[in-house]
Amino acid sequence: MEEMKWLEVTLDTTEAQLDGLCARLTGNGVTGFAVEDEEDFKTFLEQNRQYWDYVDEDLLEKMRGVCRVKFYITDDADGRAQLKQWLTGIEQPYTLTSLGDNDWAHSWQKYYKPMPVGERIYIVPEWERDKAVPEGKTPLYLNPGLTFGTGSHASTQLCLMGLEEYTVPGKPVLDLGCGSGILSIASLVLGASSAVAVDIDPKAVDVAYENAALNGIGKDRYRVLAGNVITDESLVRELAKEKYPLVLANIVADVIIPLSARAGEFLTEDGVFLCSGIIDTRADEVQAALEQNGLQVFRRREQNGWVSLAARMAR
Ligand SMILES: C[S@@+](CC[C@H](N)C(=O)[O-])C[C@H]1O[C@@H](n2cnc3c(N)ncnc32)[C@H](O)[C@@H]1O
Known part of the structure; x- marks a missing residue:
């Protein structure tokens, strides 16, 4: 069977707009979205400290005040139609990243x-x-x-x-x-x-x-x-x-x-x-x-x- 391909949708927002954005996404029918912010990034750095030779100060600076929401759609016409419906009334810009053959839908199972x-x-x-x-x-x-x-x-x-x-x-x-x-x-x-x-x-x-x-x-x-x-x-x-x-x-x-x-x-x-x-x-x-x-x-x-x-x- 052909492997399903996925797109990661990322919406950049601010802490002040986060609640409203999440409520709107839920109201539009989006389930299972993740919120990433500066705190998550610091926790990630902390947990992976052993792997860092140095901390990239530029990257840290870029993450200051960052707040983003991510969710996933299938990389096909159905996924794009769904995205249109899910983003109804949402004005924040978004980016799409192809996850290729990465079977993300199952990768969470190990956690x-x-x-x-x-x-x-x-x-x-x-x-x-x-x-x-x-x-x-x-x-x-x-x-x-x-x-x-x-x-x-x-x-x-x-x-x-x-x-x-x-x-x-x-x-x-x-x-x-x-x-x-x-x-x-x-x-x-x-x-x-x-x-x-x-x-x-x-x-x-x-x-x-x-x-x-x-x-x-x-x-x-x-x-x-x-x-x-x-x-x-x-x-x-x-x-x-x-x-x-x-x-x-x-x-x-x-x-x-x-x-x-x-x-x-x-x-x-x-x-x-x-x-x-x-x-x-x-x-x-x-x-x-x-x-x-x-x-x-x-x-x-x-x-x-x-x-x-x-x-x-x-x-
Ligand atoms: C926070 S999740 C809760 C899921 C599960 N009951 C639980 O406790 O883990 C909220 C659920 O409500 C659904 N939902 C949001 N707005 C709704 C509405 N107006 N009518 C029916 N379901 C809605 C979402 O699709 C989502 O599955």
Whole structure:
């Protein structure tokens, strides 16, 4: 089979514009982008000190204040059409670098290792599934492919910790912005009866079904839909036909704020809305939006500058 070729897309930005740019990219459907800044560069230099005979001062000077976002597209007509859609409304200049035959999509796998999260969950990459699972842990087998949701990101971990507490055994779960499906599948392995998951990125549908299957969960218990939970009114109405004791939404502040106006429609009377993907500087704004829409925040978790909020409808 012919090897897929990839292009690296690099957008140069500034720290002040970074949040807005990331929110816009996520809103346009880009998943799995990386942010590089001066700090990363210094860490890289530090970690590789043994390989440097001297530090290139010119290069250091060039990296001062640098802030860039990178993601990948396939090097073909589909990739370029996708890029056009992903850059809608974005004015920053970008560069394209050909990665040739470099199979980057698999190179990250060597850094993705089994990891415990919270009290019970033990994330196991699919290709490590023969390894022993520590006693008392519940394995969650995953291959996130090109979707967001490896379990390494703080926003995902905060949700996993929360859902260990709020999953109601024998009851359904709704997962908005499901990416790899990691959160809803975690709830299912912890005893939820069934789950519905949604993502704006159509790639997420197959990936989430495949991940569910890795955990012995079939389509009888898991339904994955592609759609926008803010703008797709018929999707929102369809989702709201069922009521859930747990609704998960690890997206971004700019999506959670408008979503907070609809969250009550999905919840059972006592149900928990667990939202994440919130940069700490925006957590108060998200909390205010939830409260304006009749939800009361009862738990805030924080990790590495990210925040998750758990809320219930106020009585
Ligand atoms: C931060 S990732 C979370 C993925 C996974 N749930 C996790 O916890 O790791 C956010 C996901 O939300 C999706 N998303 C962003 N905006 C959305 C929208 N308006 N409607 C549905 N999904 C959206 C993105 O495609 C992405 O997969």
